[in-house]
Amino acid sequence: MTTTAPAPAPPALLHGVGDRALAWLDANRDHFRLTEADRARGDALMERLKPIGELAINMRMLSREGVAGGRQRERATSLLDFAWRELLDGGNVLAKLQQDEPFSPVPLEIYAVFHELGHRHPGLEAALRAPRATRAWQALEMVPNRRLGVLNAERRMGLEPSGDFAETLATTVLGRQPEPWAVQLHIAYDITHTVFHLTNWGEQPEGIPEELARYLELYLPAWAADWAELEHWDLLGELFIVDACLPRAALDGALWERYAAAQSPTGAMPVCGPMPEGDPSDVFDLVHHPTLVSAFASAMATSRALSGGGA
């Protein structure tokens, strides 16, 4: 490593982004609710469940010991309870979806988060057994990083994974170490998601094989600088999460300052460029993902900064 590493961001800056994001998520929690129309249509339901799954994954990360501060953890835990009890009706929504589409991995992927938190829906677990024992389940076609996500979900639930983790990793774009200058938007997302599954959403940074960690340490600064310049806050936030998982996290102060400055005073983070305006529920649809990511990135980076993890 050179002596010219960027100055790391101060913990207060890192922490503030997440604090504001959580306040916004809390204040906007009702926008995550499924409508009767959502529930009636299977395909739409699948789409509408995505934000809930993202909420759950991000909040579980924040509810972990030692990652977020006390108030943040309280908020995250309360949002998780809200998601399980009210948004998913104690898991019934997932069980119904599983009934309708027995070979969809979506209910499993979302349920795994709540299972880890101690929530149980025995009916759903029982209904997953037969489909999971088929060749069809193992053969479901999906992009390799999504497959890693399914394997990770199975692992988290203590189930026998339906495929080989290392073999699947080797087929992801990150596993093949693409030329770093070729990493355009969707490739970058494939890379960040692969890291999320390898580390169980930041919980086990050591899950990134050493060679890939080295690759990421080498090139992630170039990607982060580029996407910051393009003001793509959603991807930049995901790259910050990956950075915080690396053995020598950069926690680049100048980039974090730009990121924090992009956040709206209410705590929402735009996907790209300035905050969108308009009907609150439309705005919610546009910004809930980058805002969840910012809460996650902030907690990961703060935790790294406080444990002296910066480069």
Next chain:
Amino acid sequence: MTEQAQGAAALNAVIADAASGIALALRGEGDPYALTRTLPQEDALSPAAVRVLGADALAPYALDGGRGADGAGSADAAMVRQALTAFPPGDDPAAVSTWSYRGLVEATRALLPAHAAQLPPAPDPADDWLDTEPWPRLSHRVSQLASLALPGLAGALTDRLSGRTEDLARGFVRAVRRRDWQQAAGLGRWLARLPQTPPSLGLDSGLRFVQQMSGDPRAAVHLTAARTFFGRGR
């Protein structure tokens, strides 16, 4: 267009023409090289163009077996001397212009030794920034010194840069992403010369990619130099 802008456009056109001629010569195509054939001696813009091109004005002389045209050395050296006299280095010892001035003097001494007698002394450019600049600024400046990446030239600079290889690799990645082909080509040329360029960078396919995407003649000089002198990007 203002008078100044017209002047700049005219100079850029002359530089682009010369760069095309240099790239051609580096590929071993066309007539044997002479700077004075590539840039008309009577053109008032020629000295400025030589000064901007720096050591690359003489790059084809560095080819194995020399591709210089018979008897061209004396006139070429005279043209270089004229450029060095007309455009001395500025006051900033760290400036790109000071480095490229030095590069042009060094290149003339190395490549046209029989005609290097009356050259002005080479300035000693400031080099502390090579250790202190963060990678984005370092990369930008180093890419502007790409003409110094010639065999037998700027050995000390090359040694210093090899300590920043990974930072320059990051700069290459960012330059390609930003579609800044000239910066990408300049950095790629240095990375082709440096011994420790990480294989994960994919430099060879990167250089080919930049070649395909960029139509810029000066980028073409860098890419051809990387291929011809350092065997990368073939």
